[in-house]
Amino acid sequence: MSEKVLMKGNEALAESAMRAGCRFFFGYPITPQTELAAYMSKNMHKVGGVYLQAESEISAINMVYGASAAGARVMTSSSSPGISLKSEGISYMAGADLPGVIVNVQRGGPGLGSIQPSQSDYWQATRAMGHGDFHVIVYAPSTVQEMADYIYEAFDVADKYRTPVMILADGMLGQMMEPVVLPEPKTSLPEKPWACDGHKNAREHNIANSLYLTAEDLNRLNFERFERYETIKQNEQRADLYLVDDADIVLVAFGASARIAKSAVNAARAIGIKAGLIRPITLWPFPCDCIKQASLHAKAFLCVEMNMGQMVDDVRLCVAGSKPVSFFGRTGGVIPAPLEVLDCIKSLNEGGR
Amino acid sequence: MAEEKVMFDRPHALLPIVTNYCPGCTHGIVNRLVAEVIDELGIEGRCVGVAPVGCSVMAYKFFGCDMAEAAHGRAPAVATGLKRTHPENIVFSYQGDGDLASIGMAETVHAASRGEKITVIFINNAIYGMTGGQMAPTSLPNQITQTSPYGRDVITAGYPIRVCEMLSTLDGVAYLERVCVDSPRNVRKAKAAIKKAFTYQSESRGYTLVEVVSTCPTNWGMTPQKAFEWMRENMLPYYPLGVYKDVVAEGFENAAEAALKRAEACPMVNVQKEA
Amino acid sequence: MSEFHEELRIVLAGFGGQGLLFAGKVLAYTGLIDDREVSWLPSYGPEMRGGTANCNVSLSDEAIGSPLVLDPNVLIAMNQPSLEKFEPMCVPGALLLVDSSMVPVKVGRTDVEVCYVPATKLAEDAGLKGLANIVLVGKLFAMKGFCSWDTLEAAIKKCVPAKKVEMVQKNLDALMLGVSA
Known part of the structure; x- marks a missing residue:
């Protein structure tokens, strides 16, 4: 090697x-x-x-x-x-x-x-x-x-x-x-x-x-x-799953924003919130199967993207209305901060949208 | 019984397929000349052609060599990719005036300036044929077309582009000639030019282009004979026939040598690179 | 190597040309050599040409999330605008290394550790013009001990281009200057 x-x-x-x-x-x-x-x-x-x-x-x-x-x-x-x-x-x-x-x-x-x-x-x-x-x-x-x-x-x-x-x-x-x-x-x-x-x-x-x-x-x-x-x-179809098995709040993020989402998931776990991350590695074909699977036990989904909400469409298609799907995004070169994402997770965990 | 001898036949490199060209169109003649040259040089097996968007869009079906169909104007770029991948192959593009001199002018100029070792067959009939007779970059001043119904007004629509003259300024070019195919004599001269272009390519001398001043009886609204007359009367004075660049005739081995001579006063040109 | 556990989230900032990206690279290479998790992220764009330049380096034993350092625990500031920009972002207890020959003001915060080093002047006086960046790396090494000297020396050797091999010793001298500053 x-x-x-x-x-x-x-x-x-x-x-x-x-x-x-x-x-x-x-x-x-x-x-x-x-x-x-x-x-x-x-x-x-x-x-x-x-x-x-x-x-x-x-x-x-x-x-x-x-x-x-x-x-x-x-x-x-x-x-x-x-x-x-x-x-x-x-x-x-x-x-x-x-x-x-x-x-x-x-x-x-x-x-x-x-x-x-x-x-x-x-x-x-x-x-x-x-x-x-x-x-x-x-x-x-x-x-x-x-x-x-x-x-x-x-x-x-x-x-x-x-x-x-x-x-x-x-x-x-x-x-x-x-x-x-x-x-x-x-x-x-x-x-x-x-x-x-x-x-x-x-x-x-x-x-x-x-x-x-x-x-x-x-x-x-x-x-x-x-x-x-x-x-x-x-x-x-390719995806990386992180702490998804028992997760209540499932984040979905790809590329650079998945790194931030992962930090937010870790921070959420540290305060007792069962958060997990699905990271699509192929965006087409979209890894629908694992998102459908997660929708069976998750309470809510949260997409984190560096745009105005694009992949969230695909997540909603996979979840097919069975669970709420929220979005957090930043654009123009602004990188989302893990703490901002954590706030979204907290809010979703308390039943907010 | 007297021995039979074939005096005239379809070139091997031209497949037995009915073309889509209008009656009286010169495309058929030029397609055939290219195929004859491919046959005579024995290069069909290592020849790859690029068809454009325009009347010759279906040319990928007509030629017996491998063929690639390009997006509108991009034939020189596609030819570059084909040639760079297999430099031993002979690569030609076959393009009309709208394809080559309007939408594809950047590709044309840069393929020429890079000295891509390809051969471009350029059909200049001063009109967009396939789309039904619109003004082309080579339409003459005052020429009436579907989109210049009052005649091309050079004040608003600009002037026609003389492609050979323009490309002759570029250092990557080895050979440029403008021909036409309105008589047996001119057909023979056109074939000789096409053959020279392919030969220069096989000798890696540089970029080569043959412009064929052509007619479009259908969209010009003339009989083929009348169209040739109009072409001789109006197009040839604007687009004079002849050789616009031939680095070998100028005494150089190839375009690179000619370029070096032309710029010999510039020290940067003569920098010796480390191996 | 797992003897250095402290996660460092470092911002190096100053003018373009002060070698901040290079200094960041040296820090990143120490992590590579010690098989730690590392990320190095430059600011990029038109502001590189003579304007402000900064770079973010993370050194950790855990996988690094965002390579963008929003909460630095180390700031190396080589001009005043950089100090003013990044000082508020530093976490309480962060180490601020300030090139005091370039920055005329003092750090206002009291909840951070501040170390003023006249790095540019020290480097020039020692015949090491242009190596103030490495003087500050030496000082950071002395204060945080984020790797061994051997690792740091190896990182310098990795970062100095082969064509400028004579610069290796000068960089090592600059490091020592920082260590003893």
Whole structure:
């Protein structure tokens, strides 16, 4: 096993991606993901890969499309406004069943917003990552270690299901340093017989395409893709459960805000309140099963997010009205304080909303 | 019995598929020329094409090599991804004027400035064809289209863009030529240009583009013959045929060498990098 | 290593260029070397260029929740705006290390431990210009003993870039200057 090192989240993403076999990075500068691109520009050539700074996020995601179509393990990274620009290309990738990894180190929005940490792209990532009927698999790491672990996994999952995969991080996770043990470099990668890499006069031509002018064809393909999404829902739901078994008040939080929620849960337990935390690790597929399970014994749910209340929609869908679901959020780069969350827990425990 | 000899056939790289092109459209000629060049260079097995959004949006079905369909304007970016992944492959994009010079101008300029070793086939017929005849970045002054019903007013709609002239200023470019396909002679010249572009790419000389001044009988509202006449009369004076850049003819090995010479007075350009 | 149990939630603040992020990194590396839980979080953005800079370091034996330190028990302040901003956030009993050659005012609170070190002047007088940050790390080490000297020395060696290896000894000198200040 590799030794433990101290790294920024952005750098851990970059190094782990290369260890996962990523050899192509197409990006465009934006705060607060800059260190990721900088790390790639410094190191990608050392493993025989390509780092290219595109003229725009739009161009970068279309380079990703091209490299993915050619069979490469490829990624791009950006932050919220840049992801909006990439959303068109992500839709095309989904429509052409092309794998690839997209990192969003979120900052405050809407518009130019702020450059401070935020989780306000949850809806975008899970609901509307571009036009058309499609999903991307979304991982929400909560530590620098998880940044390394899940991007490493993301490339495999992307290839397995032939779908774009997003790492939804934020400025805090990207900028902070924590100890991390990096995964071993992958030595073998899956074959891609569908790739547009030149047919060598040995097969029919391959086509990477999302255009289907015959309505029935597109209808059939969308249904087929959604069957694949059902498989993903069954196989890939991930969540971390902390003191949930006997919890009266169940917090639900992802990424950076889950760290704060966990501190609040500990503080609540210290004063005798049975609080617990469900931390979704995949945001799509959303880990519905464990939330349904917890709704059998919990008195109330509390979502803690760095936005105006986005994931709370999914929690309410899972709980389906059986228990009250409250929300606590901060936006624009303001990080919720554990004591504020504790106050919410206390209030819920006393029967408040 | 006399020996039979095939004098004319479909190129191997052009699949036996009925195209969606209108009667009299020059796309069919240019598709065929590209396929003939692929055949003659024997590169179909390592060739990957990029189809655009526009009338040639279905081109991914027509060519026998591997094909990728790009979003509107993004073909040079997609081609960049394909080429960087497999530099040994021959990658071309096939784009119209709206795709290349309007929505995709940034991708066009930057692929050229990076010296991406790709070949761009640019169909300039001064109009958006697939969407039904709107004003294009290359529509001529006073040209009537669906969205310039009183004729293109350059005061409000601006001037047409001469793509070859503009790209010729960029250091990453190895070869630019503007051709047309209105006569057998010009078709042969167009094919020679396309072949040179593909050849330069296979020799890694730099970015290559062939602009084909074309017609759109349907949206121009003319017969094919009349359309060619209109093209010769109006388009060719605005978009003169000819070679706009050929670094080899200028005596250089490739675009990089030409760029170095052009900027030799700049000390930064001559910095020797450590290995 | 589990002999140092006190959890430190440290804010280092001052002007950009005073090396606060670097000093924070040294502290974080001591935690890494001793296999403790560590987080390091910089302020980032346009204010980095010549403006105020701060960084948060947590050293703990428990998993760290928010890396954002809202209730520091150690504040290293290298300019007056930083002291004014972060002094009210410190918990009662916190240690405030103030570079008194940069901060002309005194700490108003009486429920905290204050230590004034003219770190910038000490460093300059000793030919260690630019290492006031490390002088203050040395002082923190002397007062809190959050790791062994060997660990601290190893952390310095980890943080000094290979291209500037001659800076290792200067950093160690600065640490010693802080220890004896």
